[in-house]
Amino acid sequence: xxxxxxxxxxxxxxxxxxxxxxxxxxxxxxxxxxxxxxxxxxxxxxxxxxxxxxxxxxxxxxxxxxxxxxxxxxxxxxxxxxxxxxxxxxxxxxxxxxxxxxxxxxxxxxxxxxxxxxxxxxxxxxxxxxxxxxxxxxxxxxxxxxxxxxxxxxxxxxxxxxxxxxxxxxxxxxxxxxxxxxxxxxxxxxxxxxxxxxxxxxxxxxxxxxxxxxxxxxxxxxxxxxxxxxxxxxxxxxxxxxxxxxxxxxxxxxxxxxxxxxxxxxxxxxxxxxxxxxxxxxxxxxxxxxxxxxxxxxxxxxxxxxx
Numbered sequence: 001x002x003x004x005x006x007x008x009x010x011x012x013x014x015x016x017x018x019x020x021x022x023x024x025x026x027x028x029x030x031x032x033x034x035x036x037x038x039x040x041x042x043x044x045x046x047x048x049x050x051x052x053x054x055x056x057x058x059x060x061x062x063x064x065x066x067x068x069x070x071x072x073x074x075x076x077x078x079x080x081x082x083x084x085x086x087x088x089x090x091x092x093x094x095x096x097x098x099x100x101x102x103x104x105x106x107x108x109x110x111x112x113x114x115x116x117x118x119x120x121x122x123x124x125x126x127x128x129x130x131x132x133x134x135x136x137x138x139x140x141x142x143x144x145x146x147x148x149x150x151x152x153x154x155x156x157x158x159x160x161x162x163x164x165x166x167x168x169x170x171x172x173x174x175x176x177x178x179x180x181x182x183x184x185x186x187x188x189x190x191x192x193x194x195x196x197x198x199x200x201x202x203x204x205x206x207x208x209x210x211x212x213x214x215x216x217x218x219x220x221x222x223x224x225x226x227x228x229x230x231x232x233x234x235x236x237x238x239x240x241x242x243x244x245x246x247x248x249x250x251x252x253x254x255x256x257x258x259x260x261x262x263x264x265x266x267x268x269x270x271x272x273x274x275x276x277x278x279x280x281x282x283x284x285x286x287x288x289x290x291x292x293x294x295x296x297x298x299x300x301x302x303x304x305x306x307x
Contacts, residue, residue: 005066005158006031007052007189012061014047014213022047023058024213034185036200036207036221037193038286044213045193046086049163052191053083065159065189077159082152082188084145086164092137096128096147099136100154107154122150126180142173149180160190166199178202201282209289217289221282228280228288233265235275248273252287266293 007030014023022044039045050056052063054074063070070077091099097119104115123129126146131139139147145165152160162181166174182203184190192203200207201221208218217224232252237245239261245251249265256262264278265271266288278284 008064010062012058014058021213026215028208030189032189034190034204036204038200038207039210040195043211046163049161049193053161080158082157082160084148084152084162094136095133096136097132100150103151104154122153126150142169142177145177158188160184160188163193166196197283197286224285225280228284231266231268232278232280232284233267233271233275234278235263236260237263252291
């Protein structure tokens with residue numbers, strides 16, 4: 001059985017004409033399977049996704065998908081690329097099946113029999129077969145996203161890029177969409193770019209956290225969570241006491257619960273004063289990393305555990 005190609009990103013940088021550094025020396029090793037790229041809006045995620053999808057050129061660096069030089073062999077990349085951008089437009093008056101057949105023709109599936117088989121299989125896989133004759137303008141947000149995945153899957157891509165796929169979906173549609181994505185990582189590299197921690201937590205076996213164009217952490221989610229054992233503490237406080245807690249402790253996140261505030265702090269020792277230890281999760285990893293509590297030494301320790 002042929003080994004699945006991995007994606008190697010080395011020292012990618014991109015500065016826009018207005019002086020904004022979107023990416024600065026980004027290096028990632030992305031194996032086959034589901035890979036989460038997690039960061040806030042404006043972190044550089046979409047810029048990196050567009051570079052990988054051959055829609056933008058970096059200022060410097062290199063990218064390889066197996067033996068393919070992504071930056072210099074763009075046609076080869078496009079032959080094996082599936083891309084669902086953050087803003088996926090559809091033709092509202094077109095029927096789902098007709099438009100998917102049209103995209104199949106553009107993808108080079110010339111046999112009408114093959115097109116029929118492929119479009120039927122993809123519409124069934126994305127749970128859109130029963131609405132295949134409906135116009136896309138009447139689709140819900142989740143249905144449009146699933147149609148976007150059907151288009152991206154044409155040609156059995158070896159690299160799938162999915163940019164902010166669950167933003168704006170209702171809870172039921174989000175679950176359907178995540179279930180669909182979970183099936184895709186078996187046969188290709190699938191990069192899920194998102195600011196939603198739960199998406200990465202539920203789907204991805206490997207991940208990176210990016211902010212202000214720099215990679216802050218690259219790890220397996222479960223290993224990163226293990227690294228935080230004994231360092232995350234919780235306390236419920238009155239809202240008017242929050243500023244005092246923030247002054248005295250390293251607060252990484254706050255949540256409202258029944259009108260009161262649940263505070264998570266990072267501390268390597270028992271902070272006392274009513275704080276209790278809490279089982280960390282990926283959200284704690286994310287906020288701790290964003291707050292700078294994973295330094296370079298801790299990153300290398302995680303990588304040693306991962307490898």
